[in-house]
Amino acid sequence: MLKKAVIFTSLLVLLFAVWTDKASDFLPAVIRQFFIQRSPAQPSREVLLTLEELQLYNGKDRPELYLSILGEVFDVTKGAKHYGDGCQYNFFVGKDASRNFITGNFNDEDASDQVADLSHDKLLSLKQWKQFYRKHYTKVGKLIGTYYDENGQLTPHGKVVKDRIKAAKQKEKDADLQKRIFPPCNLEWTQETGTRVWCTELSGGISRDWVGVPRQLYEPGSKSYRCACISDENKELGSIKEYDDCDPTSTSCFIKI
Numbered sequence: 001m002l003k004k005a006v007i008f009t010s011l012l013v014l015l016f017a018v019w020t021d022k023a024s025d026f027l028p029a030v031i032r033q034f035f036i037q038r039s040p041a042q043p044s045r046e047v048l049l050t051l052e053e054l055q056l057y058n059g060k061d062r063p064e065l066y067l068s069i070l071g072e073v074f075d076v077t078k079g080a081k082h083y084g085d086g087c088q089y090n091f092f093v094g095k096d097a098s099r100n101f102i103t104g105n106f107n108d109e110d111a112s113d114q115v116a117d118l119s120h121d122k123l124l125s126l127k128q129w130k131q132f133y134r135k136h137y138t139k140v141g142k143l144i145g146t147y148y149d150e151n152g153q154l155t156p157h158g159k160v161v162k163d164r165i166k167a168a169k170q171k172e173k174d175a176d177l178q179k180r181i182f183p184p185c186n187l188e189w190t191q192e193t194g195t196r197v198w199c200t201e202l203s204g205g206i207s208r209d210w211v212g213v214p215r216q217l218y219e220p221g222s223k224s225y226r227c228a229c230i231s232d233e234n235k236e237l238g239s240i241k242e243y244d245d246c247d248p249t250s251t252s253c254f255i256k257i
């Protein structure tokens with residue numbers, strides 16, 4: 001009985017030691033190797049690079065190819081056919097040229113990491129590039145400079161850009177919601193009949209279980225409107241107007257522009 005208790009306690013101690021990662025402190029080498037080599041690999045720590053250090057990862061000074069986007073550094077060595085010396089996208093290597101992902105200008109003298117003035121759509125496109133690198137390549141760490149400081153913390157400028165990207169995403173979400181509630185009408189024009197707008201369960205590319213009726217939908221604070229398919233529950237809204245000479249219950253209207 002006592003023997004069983006000793007064995008059981010020893011096993012518990014062993015498991016605890018491995019679990020808390022203290023095994024290396026006191027376990028015999030054989031047991032240590034058995035457990036430690038089989039424990040899941042620890043994620044490698046992110047490094048902080050200065051621009052001078054990043055520039056070395058150009059496939060020549062250092063064998064690897066690194067690039068930075070919005071201050072995040074990625075190892076793109078496995079994409080050497082794009083990024084290697086003389087290849088189409090070698091321009092991006094060893095620097096942060098975030099802006100150039102949008103401008104498409106690949107001249108070294110025009111390389112820039114400044115993006116705060118870009119429109120919401122462009123910032124979203126840039127964010128997609130960053131996500132592309134996160135998905136397809138290994139993140140190495142961060143570049144000390146415009147976006148991150150020496151402690152790897154976001155700089156005030158980095159925060160401005162991050163907030164703008166967040167606002168852009170929110171605007172996109174709002175626009176999506178607006179489109180789902182007020183789906184755009186189908187529109188066609190022929191010389192004989194003029195312009196026709198109409199609604200279906202798929203108009204505006206919004207799949208739904210209702211059709212709606214075409215109405216002029218005025219955007220907040222604007223004199224301009226667009227044709228939207230309006231569901232029964234929204235028919236009384238102040239921001240919508242019926243088309244002249246069209247039956248209010250009709251799903252199709254001929255309109256004068």
Ligand code: HEM
Nearest residue numbers: 076079081082083088089092100101102103104105132136
């Ligand atoms: C703003 C402009 C552009 C930027 C920033 C850009 C950037 C890039 C980057 C970074 C890659 C490599 C992706 C990877 O790591 O796998 C790539 C691939 C590619 N790009 Fe572009 N590109 C631009 C415009 C264009 C245009 C206009 C074309 C075509 C006329 C084009 C054609 C391609 C093709 C075909 C590939 C894939 C090549 C392959 O997989 O072998 N790109 N682009």
